Amino acid sequence: MTTRFTGMRPRGILLLGLLVLEMLAAVLVGPTGIAPGAVLSALGHPSATSVVAAIVWQVRLPRIVGAAFVGAALGLSGAILQALLRNPLADPYLIGTSAGAGLGATVAEIAVPQLSLMPLGAFVGAALAVLAASSASRMRGAGSVTIVLVGYALSVVLGAVTSLLLAFDHTALLSVYFWFLGGLGGVTWSQIATLGVVLAIGLSLGVYYRRELDALAMGESQAYYLGVDVQRTRVLLLLLAGLTTAVAVAASGLIGFVGLVAPHVARRLFGAAHDRSLLASAAGGAGFLVLADTVARSLPFGEVPVGIITALIGGPFFIWLILHTDRRRSS
Amino acid sequence: MTIRAYDVRFRYGPRPVLQGVSLGIEGQGLTALCGPNGAGKSTLLHLMAGRLQPQAGRVELDGLPIAGLRPPERARRIAVVPQAMGQTFDLTVEDLVTLGRLHRLRVVDRLLLKPLSAEDEAAVGQALQALDVENLRGRRLSQISGGEQARAMIATALAQGADHLLLDEPTAHLDPAFRREILEILSMLAEHGRTVLIVLHDLMLAGLYADRVALLADGRLAAAGDAKDVLTSETLSDVFRTPLRVERHPGSGRPLVLPG
Numbered sequence: 001m002t003t004r005f006t007g008m009r010p011r012g013i014l015l016l017g018l019l020v021l022e023m024l025a026a027v028l029v030g031p032t033g034i035a036p037g038a039v040l041s042a043l044g045h046p047s048a049t050s051v052v053a054a055i056v057w058q059v060r061l062p063r064i065v066g067a068a069f070v071g072a073a074l075g076l077s078g079a080i081l082q083a084l085l086r087n088p089l090a091d092p093y094l095i096g097t098s099a100g101a102g103l104g105a106t107v108a109e110i111a112v113p114q115l116s117l118m119p120l121g122a123f124v125g126a127a128l129a130v131l132a133a134s135s136a137s138r139m140r141g142a143g144s145v146t147i148v149l150v151g152y153a154l155s156v157v158l159g160a161v162t163s164l165l166l167a168f169d170h171t172a173l174l175s176v177y178f179w180f181l182g183g184l185g186g187v188t189w190s191q192i193a194t195l196g197v198v199l200a201i202g203l204s205l206g207v208y209y210r211r212e213l214d215a216l217a218m219g220e221s222q223a224y225y226l227g228v229d230v231q232r233t234r235v236l237l238l239l240l241a242g243l244t245t246a247v248a249v250a251a252s253g254l255i256g257f258v259g260l261v262a263p264h265v266a267r268r269l270f271g272a273a274h275d276r277s278l279l280a281s282a283a284g285g286a287g288f289l290v291l292a293d294t295v296a297r298s299l300p301f302g303e304v305p306v307g308i309i310t311a312l313i314g315g316p317f318f319i320w321l322i323l324h325t326d327r328r329r330s331s
Numbered sequence: 332m333t334i335r336a337y338d339v340r341f342r343y344g345p346r347p348v349l350q351g352v353s354l355g356i357e358g359q360g361l362t363a364l365c366g367p368n369g370a371g372k373s374t375l376l377h378l379m380a381g382r383l384q385p386q387a388g389r390v391e392l393d394g395l396p397i398a399g400l401r402p403p404e405r406a407r408r409i410a411v412v413p414q415a416m417g418q419t420f421d422l423t424v425e426d427l428v429t430l431g432r433l434h435r436l437r438v439v440d441r442l443l444l445k446p447l448s449a450e451d452e453a454a455v456g457q458a459l460q461a462l463d464v465e466n467l468r469g470r471r472l473s474q475i476s477g478g479e480q481a482r483a484m485i486a487t488a489l490a491q492g493a494d495h496l497l498l499d500e501p502t503a504h505l506d507p508a509f510r511r512e513i514l515e516i517l518s519m520l521a522e523h524g525r526t527v528l529i530v531l532h533d534l535m536l537a538g539l540y541a542d543r544v545a546l547l548a549d550g551r552l553a554a555a556g557d558a559k560d561v562l563t564s565e566t567l568s569d570v571f572r573t574p575l576r577v578e579r580h581p582g583s584g585r586p587l588v589l590p591g
Contacts (some may be wrong), residue, residue: 086419162520208441212435219417226491227406227434272420272471275444278544 010269015280019068019287025063026294027056042267063173065312066187066251067306068286069195071258075285076202077241078259079266079278082216084237085144092259093243095151095213095238099158100129101249106162123250124318129154130242134235143220147238147245182253182307183263184293191251202244203282209237210274217272255307257314259287264321288314332393332494332526332560333498334379334409339388341374348374350550351388356528356543361521363537364530366547367571372530373414373499379528380411380497392495406434414497416480418472422520424483425468428455431490437508439452458490461472463470485516491586496520498529502536538562538577538586544569562586 027043028036034052042048042056077092085094093099104125108117136142136150166173206213212233215223219229245259266280287304292313296306335355341348350370356362356379364372377383379390381397390397400408403520423528427467432451442446442516447455459465472483481501488496497518502510510533518540521527528553531537537544537558544562545555548570554561567575567588 084421086417088419204442207444210441212438213431214422215430216435217419218430221377221382222413222417224402225380225406225409225411225413226430226487227403251502253353267420272422272428273426275426279444 010279012283013277015269015287019283019290022287022290023068025261026067026290029182029294029298030055030060048301049239053163060119062187062189062192062283063184063293063297064290066192066195067289069192069199070184070187070248070252070255071285071289072197072264072282073199073202073244073285074204074255074259074289075107075266076199076278076282077245077248079263079274079281080237080241081259082207082263083213084234084241085148086217086219086266087144089260090148091157091256092241093254093256094148095133095152095242096129096158097126097242097249098246098254099155099162101246101254102176102180103158103162103165104128106165106172108174109176109191110165110169113172113175119250120178122179123246126249127243128248130239130246131160134238134242137238138231139200155264156177163329178305179253180307181305182255182310183296183305184252184289185297185303187251194246195251198244198247199282202240204278205236205240206274206278208281209233210278213237213274213278214272216241221301234327236247253305253307255289255310257310257318258289261314261321262288262320264318268321334390334392334495334526334528336375336379336390337388338386339375339378339385339390341371341378341383341385344502348550349378349385349531351497352547352550352552353388354379354545354552354555356526359521359524360527360528360542361540362543363529363541364528364545364547365532365534365537366553370547372433372516372547376411376497376499376528376530380409381405381412403434405408406491408493409497410486410491410493410496412484412488412496413502414499414500414503416472416484421471421473423469423471424464424479424486425455426458427472427483428458428464428486428490431455431458431487431492434491434524451471454490454492458486461489461520462486478505478512481505482516485513494524494526496525496527496528500530500532503532510536533587534545534567534575538588539580539583557587564591565573 011293028039039056042053045053046057074092081090081092081094082088101122104121105118108121132154133147133151137147166176187313212228214227215228224230261280263282264284266277270276270280292309293306295301296309332353336353338351339349340351340354344531352375366372378385382399432454459468462485464479464486465480468474472480502513514536517527541558546553546559546561553570554566562577576589576591578587578588579588
């Protein structure tokens with residue numbers, strides 16, 4: 001019992017501590033250049049009416065907490081899907097979530113542009129796509145490859161419909177395009193509350209099924225023999241990963257790479273067993289997105305969509321990680 | 332402690348694999364399931380473990396239909412060692428063997444990120460010890476040899492605590508020394524009260540270690556019974572369509588199958 005956890009608890013606590021410190025540092029950063037002391041004192045007085053308090057509580061904090069929650073949701077969802085689909089290249093968008101969200105957002109923007117219903121449309125679209133993909137997994141004999149292929153085909157079809165709609169509506173094209181790139185500027189406290197609830201449920205269920213994830217990652221047959229109700233668990237975890245992603249996407253648009261990279265880093269640091277790597281993946285996703293968003297909003301030439309930053313930081317880092325891992329394996 | 336298949340038939344698409352096989356395994360002892368390639372050995376094993384459903388006939392565990400068992404209950408009574416380890420991520424040996432306890436996890440253990448219960452910890456420790464992989468506990472599966480991986484997989488099945496241990500060619504990719512070692516361990520487990528069914532290609536190993544042998548040929552049971560009764564040159568040469576002779580092992584007196 002001691003061997004199992006030696007070094008893991010401290011590392012987990014260290015990771016959480018770093019995340020909190022990072023978020024604190026991120027609050028100090030912003031275009032208005034408020035002195036750190038003023039920011040910290042505003043943090044202690046949420047109900048103050050000063051301009052600084054307003055900036056800290058209504059602009060910076062929702063954005064940072066939102067980034068952490070969205071990042072955690074993507075990290076969790078990516079970790080679940082990589083295990084479930086037995087595919088280290090899986091990311092939260094693989095099962096049609098992103099294409100569904102894109103179509104949903106597009107339909108909402110074209111139908112009622114004055115209401116800015118893109119987040120709601122994105123959620124509905126993503127959720128419907130997840131339901132479709134997971135119903136494919138219920139078919140007799142459907143394995144993880146089936147789900148990946150169905151998700152891919154679904155994405156292609158939904159993407160084509162989105163393109164078709166946007167080809168005839170150039171006004172919507174621009175707003176949908178920028179929404180696609182992802183951004184955390186518009187996250188509200190009420191969205192954060194929703195995200196928080198969904199994330200809490202997602203993390204609890206993920207922890208509950210952590211050993212099933214280990215078993216399913218070894219293949220359906222082995223999971224079956226270890227006593228896992230394969231069909232039921234798989235559908236439940238697919239829905240969990242998909243709906244968590246849908247809520248994240250509704251809040252922030254399509255932010256790539258977080259859900260792909262975070263599980264890899266978590267497994268490298270904490271080992272492959274989901275006992276340790278699942279929560280680490282969520283925490284890592286949170287940390288990564290808070291960092292990327294802070295960079296995105298502090299560039300000298302103005303704010304850049306955060307999805308661009310995650311790809312620009314995440315891509316090279318991922319390549320380094322893969323090459324490094326392979327070298328270690330083969331030696 | 333009985334798994335019994337009654338006249339099971341199974342086909343993959345149009346290709347019939349099993350054409351009415353009845354076989355029971357019960358009590359302690361090691362039963363080897365042998366036969367030429369494509370005879371339906373693995374299929375029969377997966378039917379008897381409940382993973383596949385026969386298109387006709389039935390499989391019962393202690394008189395109850397195996398398909399009706401809830402997954403944890405089934406895992407508590409039947410453990411299966413697959414042909415090869417399906418590995419996506421690089422678990423440690425201990426992580427793997429711990430999965431043998433999955434079917435026993437209680438809701439509190441699941442919801443809290445706590446280590447295993449003392450009982451689970453003991454079962455994992457015993458399984459690691461029985462297969463002599465305790466010193467590999469913290470090693471990742473990619474860092475150990477094929478023989479050690481096979482032992483880790485058997486340890487996982489052992490940790491399940493099931494009476495029935497079914498193995499699908501666990502020695503297929505191993506050196507002769509590792510094969511014998513695995514079979515030694517399995518026959519010791521069988522002696523200690525477990526019902527072991529093992530799909531084996533190697534007839535020499537079957538002769539040396541099996542208490543009972545079932546021979547499958549073309550989806551039918553060609554012979555089944557005590558090893559010394561089934562493993563005769565006549566039956567084997569007929570089933571495998573190649574001359575084989577059987578002698579007595581000079582030490583143990585067990586059947587020794589040799590090329591004829």
